Amino acid sequence: FLRKFRNHPPSPFPSLPIIGHLHLLKKPLHHSLAKISNKHGPVLLLNFGSRRVLVVSSPSAAEECFTQNDIAFANRPFLLFGKHLGNNYTSLVWSPYGDNWRNLRRISSLQLLSTNCLQLLYATRLDEVRLLLRKLFDNRDRTVDMKSALFELMLNVMMRMIAGKRYYGDNMGEIEQAKRFRQIMRETFLLAGTNMGDFMPLLKIFKKMEKRLINLHQRREEFMQELVEEWRSRMNDGKSSLVTEKKKTMMEVLLSLQEKEPETYKDETIRSLMMIPFRVLRWRIKGKRQKLDNNNKAFAFTMNRACYSLKLENFPWQAGIFTYLTLWKIANQNGPVLFFKFGLRPVLVVTSPSAAEECFTKNDIIFANRPRLLLAKHLAYNYTYLSWAPYGDHWRNLRRIASIEILSTNRLQLLSGIRMDEVKYLMRKLLGHQDEPVDLRRAFFELTFNVMMRMIAGKRYYGCENMEDMEEARRFREIQVETLELAGATNLGDFIPWLKSSKLERRLMECGKKRDEFMQDLIEQHRRKMKSDPDGEGKKTMIEILLSLQESESEYYTDEIIKGLMLVLLMAGTETSITTMEWALSLLLNHPEVLKKAQTEIANTVEHERLLDESDLAQLPYLRCIINETFRMYPPVPLLVPHESSEECTVEGFRVPRGTMLLVNIWAIQNDPKIWEDAARFKPERFEGLEGARDGFKLLPFGTGRRGCPGEGLGLRIVGLTLGSLIQCFEWSRIGEEMIDMREGTGITMPKAQPLKAKCRPRATMLKLLSQL
Ligand code: HEM
Numbered sequence: 001f002l003r004k005f006r007n008h009p010p011s012p013f014p015s016l017p018i019i020g021h022l023h024l025l026k027k028p029l030h031h032s033l034a035k036i037s038n039k040h041g042p043v044l045l046l047n048f049g050s051r052r053v054l055v056v057s058s059p060s061a062a063e064e065c066f067t068q069n070d071i072a073f074a075n076r077p078f079l080l081f082g083k084h085l086g087n088n089y090t091s092l093v094w095s096p097y098g099d100n101w102r103n104l105r106r107i108s109s110l111q112l113l114s115t116n117c118l119q120l121l122y123a124t125r126l127d128e129v130r131l132l133l134r135k136l137f138d139n140r141d142r143t144v145d146m147k148s149a150l151f152e153l154m155l156n157v158m159m160r161m162i163a164g165k166r167y168y169g170d171n172m173g174e175i176e177q178a179k180r181f182r183q184i185m186r187e188t189f190l191l192a193g194t195n196m197g198d199f200m201p202l203l204k205i206f207k208k209m210e211k212r213l214i215n216l217h218q219r220r221e222e223f224m225q226e227l228v229e230e231w232r233s234r235m236n237d238g239k240s241s242l243v244t245e246k247k248k249t250m251m252e253v254l255l256s257l258q259e260k261e262p263e264t265y266k267d268e269t270i271r272s273l274m275m276i277p278f279r280v281l282r283w284r285i286k287g288k289r290q291k292l293d294n295n296n297k298a299f300a301f302t303m304n305r306a307c308y309s310l311k312l313e314n315f316p317w318q319a320g321i322f323t324y325l326t327l328w329k330i331a332n333q334n335g336p337v338l339f340f341k342f343g344l345r346p347v348l349v350v351t352s353p354s355a356a357e358e359c360f361t362k363n364d365i366i367f368a369n370r371p372r373l374l375l376a377k378h379l380a381y382n383y384t385y386l387s388w389a390p391y392g393d394h395w396r397n398l399r400r401i402a403s404i405e406i407l408s409t410n411r412l413q414l415l416s417g418i419r420m421d422e423v424k425y426l427m428r429k430l431l432g433h434q435d436e437p438v439d440l441r442r443a444f445f446e447l448t449f450n451v452m453m454r455m456i457a458g459k460r461y462y463g464c465e466n467m468e469d470m471e472e473a474r475r476f477r478e479i480q481v482e483t484l485e486l487a488g489a490t491n492l493g494d495f496i497p498w499l500k501s502s503k504l505e506r507r508l509m510e511c512g513k514k515r516d517e518f519m520q521d522l523i524e525q526h527r528r529k530m531k532s533d534p535d536g537e538g539k540k541t542m543i544e545i546l547l548s549l550q551e552s553e554s555e556y557y558t559d560e561i562i563k564g565l566m567l568v569l570l571m572a573g574t575e576t577s578i579t580t581m582e583w584a585l586s587l588l589l590n591h592p593e594v595l596k597k598a599q600t601e602i603a604n605t606v607e608h609e610r611l612l613d614e615s616d617l618a619q620l621p622y623l624r625c626i627i628n629e630t631f632r633m634y635p636p637v638p639l640l641v642p643h644e645s646s647e648e649c650t651v652e653g654f655r656v657p658r659g660t661m662l663l664v665n666i667w668a669i670q671n672d673p674k675i676w677e678d679a680a681r682f683k684p685e686r687f688e689g690l691e692g693a694r695d696g697f698k699l700l701p702f703g704t705g706r707r708g709c710p711g712e713g714l715g716l717r718i719v720g721l722t723l724g725s726l727i728q729c730f731e732w733s734r735i736g737e738e739m740i741d742m743r744e745g746t747g748i749t750m751p752k753a754q755p756l757k758a759k760c761r762p763r764a765t766m767l768k769l770l771s772q773l
Contacts, residue, residue: 008045009041009043009044009045009054010040010041010043010044010045011040011044011045011046011047012024012036012039012040012044012046015046015047018049018050019049020046020047020048020049020050020051021046021047021048022048022049024036024046025048033055033057034057036055037055037057042056042057042058042060042061043055043056043057043058043061044057051077071097074097075096075097076089076093076094076095076096076097079094090268090272091104091272092104092105092108092272092273103264104269104272104273107254107257107264107265107269107273108273117250117253120248121160121161124157124160124161125157128153128156128157128160129153131153131156131169132149132150132153135149135169136149152168152169155167155168155185156168156169159181160249161249161250162227162249162250162251163227163230163231163249163250163251164249164251165177165178165181165227166178167181167182168182180219180223181223184216184219184220184223187212187216188216188220221271224270224271225267225271227251228251228255228267228270228271231249231251231252231255232255235252235255235256250273251270254269254270254273255270258270327349327351327639327663327665327668328351328665328667328668330349331349331351331665331668336350336351336352336354336355336652337349337350337351337352337355337651337652337654338351339654339656339660342661345371345661346657346659346660346661347660347661347662347663348645348651348656348660348661348662348663349663349665350651350662350663350664350665351665351668351669351672352669353669353675353696353697353698354652354697355651355652356664356666356669356697356700357696357697358651358652359643359651359662359664359705360697360703360704360705360708361705362649363645363649363651364705364706365391365646365706366645366646366647366649367643367644367645367646367649367662367705367707368391368643368646368705368706368707369390369391369643369644369645369646370383370387370388370389370390370391370641370642370643370644370707371642371643371644371661373388373642374504374505374508384560384564385398385564385567385568385571386398386399386402386564386565386568386710387568387571387572387641391646391706391707397556397561398561398564398565399710401546401549401556401557401561401565402565402568402710403710405542405545405546405549406542406545406565406569407710407711407713407714409713411545412713412714412717414540415455415540416613416614416717418451418454418455419451419614419717419718419721420611420613420614420721421454422447422450422451422454423447423721423722423725424611424773425447425450425463426443426446426447426722426726427725427726427729427730427770427773428773429443429463430443430726430730430760431762431770431771431773434760434761434762435759435760435761436759437735437757437758437759438757438758438759438760439755439756439757440581440582440585440755440756440757440758441578441582441752441755441756442755444577444578444581444582444722445462445574445578446462446463447722448573448574448577448578448718449461449462449480449570449574450462450463451718452569452570452573452574453476453570454541455541455542455569456522456541456542456543456566456569456570457522457525457526457541457542457543457566458540458541459472459473459522460473461473461476461477462477475518476518479511479514479515479518480570482507482511482514483511483515483571486504486507486508486511515567516563519562519563519566519567520559520563522543522566523543523547523559523562523563526541526543526544526547527547530544530547530548542565542566542569543562543566546561546562546565547562550562569711572709572711573711573714573715575636575749575751576636576637576711576715576749577636577715577718577719579634579636579749579750579751579752580627580630580631580634580636580715580719581718581719581722581723582751582752582755582756583630583633583634583752584626584627584630584719584723585723585726585732585756585758586740586742586752586756587626587629587630587633587682587742588626588727588732589732589733589734589740589756589758590682590734590739590740590742591682594626594682594684595727595732597622598622598623598626598727599727599728599763601620601621601622601623602616602620602623602724602727602728603728603765605619605620606728608765608766608769609769610769611725611728611729611769612721612724612725612728613721614717614720614721616724617716617717617720617721617724620720620724621688622684622688623720623723623724623727624687624720625684625685625686625687625688625690626684626723627693627716627719627720627723628684628687628690628693628695628699629682629683629684629686629687631670631693631699631701632670632671632676632687632699632701633670633671633682634744634750635666635667635670635701635750636701636749636750637666637701637703637749637750638665638666638667638750639663639664639665639666639667640663640664640666640700640703641703641707642661642662642663643661643662643664643707644659644660644661644662645657645658645659645660645662646658664700664703666700666701666703667750669697669698669700670698670699670700670701675698676698693712693716702715726760728763728766729762729763729766729769729770730760730761730762730763730766731760731761731762731763732758732759732760733758733759733760734758734759735757735758735759740756740758741753741754
């Protein structure tokens with residue numbers, strides 16, 4: 001009744017003697033107050049012990065406080081912290097509203113924090129951010145305590161702006177001074193918490209807290225005064241600032257002003273102004289405390305539509321800047337169309353079939369470009385490879401040659417003997433290692449590279465039999481190992497230009513040069529061979545086909561184009577096929593019932609007295625389902641190859657600027673439980689009745705649209721024939737009781753963390769046929 005009579009804001013019941021409403025409060029305070037406001041209204045009167053507190057939780061009430069009542073509320077309460085660390089309520093933050101406060105506010109706005117002053121010290125901030133990035137880069141793959149790293153960054157920035165000193169990390173000047181400063185800061189943040197004596201005066205009799213504040217205050221004042229003296233004597237000696245006259249530290253600015261107006265700029269004013277940045281920092285850090293404590297290694301990452309925390313150990317420094325898993329986690333919380341800044345590069349990440357559809361239908365031409373990444377500069381002939389060429393005439397020409405001359409159904413048919421031959425080599429090898437653990441990743445690797453090199457140049461570079469030129473093979477293998485290693489390396493410089501690693505660039509250049517020389521040698525060999533035997537039997541290899549076309553259309557079929565196409569086959573066509581076969585066989589070993597069903601299908605379709613060949617694949621729908629299910633769960637290119645927009649467009653209503661990199665997270669789409677029933681289960685049957693390896697925009701292992709994979713036919717033939725033959729001819733088992741480890745490793749494609757090893761023995765029904773290989 002009294003409250004109504006006095007027109008006071010509502011106040012929750014009960015307000016207890018001595019403690020008032022403190023019993024209702026929990027940490028974090030803002031959440032707790034929000035809950036109370038939800039219940040009792042947006043303007044509340046609470047008692048924190050003996051202190052009256054008005055809590056405001058609506059825009060209109062906040063407006064009233066900071067417009068109509070702004071002057072009335074411009075005061076600060078007298079709290080213990082302000083008494084001892086706010087120089088007895090004389091600092092800018094704790095001073096009562098009045099002349100002293102007005103003076104300090106004017107100085108800080110004009111002399112320290114104006115846009116102009118901040119601009120002059122921009123280089124300092126930039127430098128500290130670079131040092132942090134360098135530190136993160138050096139610690140990639142390790143857990144980094146981001147809270148401390150960001151804290152140190154902020155304190156270094158502040159101290160460099162104030163007094164030109166770094167007190168954290170490397171390149172510190174005075175070690176002892178830095179130690180003292182760090183100790184003072186640590187204690188300041190520690191004591192900055194709530195002091196119950198501020199609300200319950202009775203508790204003030206326990207003076208412990210107050211003593212600590214007084215002691216800290218003294219040490220802080222001494223420290224700051226020493227800095228003031230240091231700068232004063234420097235200036236007296238004529239040793240001015242860090243870099244140029246313009247880029248003065250705050251200390252210098254204030255000391256110069258002191259010379260002109262000693263009354264206004266006293267030492268104590270300067271000391272107190274020096275502490276302003278740390279107060280702001282304290283609030284920033286305390287504001288985030290709850291979140292960061294829960295997820296201590298959090299990496300705050302600002303994006304266009306939200307703020308996210310990523311665990312740094314998950315952050316994909318190592319496998320290129322992005323991994324499908326991290327991006328999926330973020331998309332799960334924030335939506336299927338996200339706009340990021342990776343360093344300076346805008347990146348659109350798409351994680352839903354409808355958004356992918358919009359990118360590859362309505363916006364297909366716009367997104368048909370590729371970003372210019374360092375890897376592509378050196379290993380893709382300055383972006384002239386088919387896979388990395390910008391969308392335009394050159395790319396169209398390459399795509400036409402690849403589709404018609406190399407990867408057309410007709411050409412693939414002509415070269416089917418090579419693939420069959422290599423599968424037979426593999427089976428002979430397996431026959432020699434019955435019941436022994438076999439490294440299948442290595443076996444698939446050798447098979448695929450031999451297939452490609454035989455298609456390209458008629459050469460086998462892996463396996464002992466029929467090896468024509470040992471030295472050439474060794475050179476090839478060496479180059480290949482280096483290429484794969486470099487292809488998986490991160491180049492932060494693609495995203496943050498000043499972090500460009502000249503060492504990585506040099507290695508890429510050297511590797512690119514070696515590959516170029518190797519391919520040129522092969523072209524010359526074939527040129528010589530074709531000259532010496534112009535009517536030679538069947539121009540079968542890819543080099544021969546392209547060299548013959550060069551004779552008639554030399555401007556289209558240059559040596560550069562031929563080398564580029566050879567390398568595309570080796571780069572784009574190998575790892576993808578190898579990983580698919582490895583995942584598929586791993587899944588089968590963990591699901592013997594599916595393996596059995598596939599064996600039965602093959603036995604019912606292919607007669608016993610012959611080996612399966614590529615023409616049988618169309619009659620083996622269950623084998624096809626197994627391959628599709630493998631693609632679904634473990635897509636070899638989980639984010640597709642990055643695209644880039646050549647003009648502004650919209651995706652799901654969001655504006656996407658020109659020059660934005662597009663990543664389509666097909667791994668996330670293909671494993672989304674909202675889209676797939678039992679998404680985590682290996683269930684090939686789900687694809688029964690599906691033609692091809694695409695299911696709308698839900699299953700896209702080869703991408704789609706203009707830049708979709710042109711090697712789909714070849715990839716499916718290699719995978720289908722190899723897998724089908726291994727199922728037809730051998731009984732497979734795991735090495736021990738344990739299931740095959742299905743963890744994913746990092747790399748440019750999606751490799752298994754552990755290479756697949758398994759045992760096999762020839763099936764009784766196939767023994768005779770196998771012994772004739
Ligand atoms: C299992 C096997 C394979 C899979 C899963 C696969 C998957 C892909 C994917 C997802 C893309 C990116 C599409 C995009 O950017 O939207 C791609 C591009 C490409 N793939 Fe494949 N691929 C396979 C085999 C092959 C083979 C055997 C070749 C043989 C030459 C090949 C040549 C290429 C080329 C040249 C591109 C770039 C096309 C362009 O930028 O215009 N791929 N592949």
